[in-house]
Amino acid sequence: MVAQERFTVDLNKPLVSQVGHLGEAYDEWVHQPIVTKEGPRFFESDFWEFLTLTVWWAIPVIWLPVVVWCISMSVSMGHSLPEVVAMVVFGMFLWTFIEYILHRFLFHMKTTSYWGNTAHYLLHGFHHKHPMDHLRLVFPPLATAIICVFFWNLVKFFATPSTTPAVFGGGLLGYVIYDVTHYYLHHAHPTISVTKSLKKYHLKHHFRIQDKGFGVTSSLWDIVFGTLLTTKAPKRDQQN
Structure with missing residues (x-):
């Protein structure tokens, strides 16, 4: 039989x-990064x-007014x-958990089928293949x-009508901080210890151990769920 x-x-x-045609080879391919600022073409259309291209500053411009409202x-x-501040802080805390869950279980799901590989690539796989693509x-x-629709309904499920907006706003603020921080960690050169550590931790997730280190703005949930990055790990070969 011919292979x-x-x-x-x-x-x-x-x-x-x-990417869907890669089948079982997709996971290996997508975790061999191509480190260039300019990303690839996604669609013929x-x-x-x-719709796949977004400048980083669009995040605070679009969503901070929603947070305030x-x-x-x-x-x-x-x-x-004081009550509103507490609600906002709780919403931000809730976002850190959602950030972790999405990153670990959805963005890093294992797929081999055509549509599974395609969906994963659109969700997060492209970010590991082209981690410095500044428009994605x-x-x-x-x-x-x-x-936001999912998060609003989640908050509405356990909060009262008057507390839901502030808790949701806090979660949305947490998201804005997350996304801007994520961009910063990839493209900036931190000068203070906190951001230096965050950058080192996140880039280790990209280039050394992709199945750990899912927290971007905080390693709290990595500690809680046992996915904290270790200090030493063999570096994965980086091939295109």
Whole structure:
């Protein structure tokens, strides 16, 4: 029996329609990073391609006004400043947990099928393949809006009508901090110890141990769930 020839991705052509054909080889391929600031073409269609590109500053510009509006709703419903602050802080804390869960179980799911590989590549795989792609480092607004619907309904499930907006606003603020921090860790040169440590920790997740170190803004949940990055690990070969 003649062995089936292994599929090879052509980096000069749109990638989304190709990665599904990698099958079981997808996981190995997607974790061999290509470290260039300019990313690949995703789609033949200019419209769909445009939807995948987002400048980092669009995140605070679009979402911070929503944060302020949500918090003001709880204020207008009679909550005191200390109460609103507590709600916002709780929402931010809740976001760190969601950030961890999404990153660990959705963004790093193992796939081998055509549609599974394609979906994973669009969700997060592209970020590991092209970690320095400066226009695909933050969530596109449409993707964030979908997560917001889920998060709003999650908060609404356990919170009261007057506390839901502030808790949601705190979570959304946590997301903005996360996405801007994520961009900063990839493209900036930190000068203080906290951000230096965050950058070192996150890049170790990219280039050394991809199945640990899922926290970006904090390693809290990595500690809680036993996925904290170790100090030493063999470096994975980096091939295109």
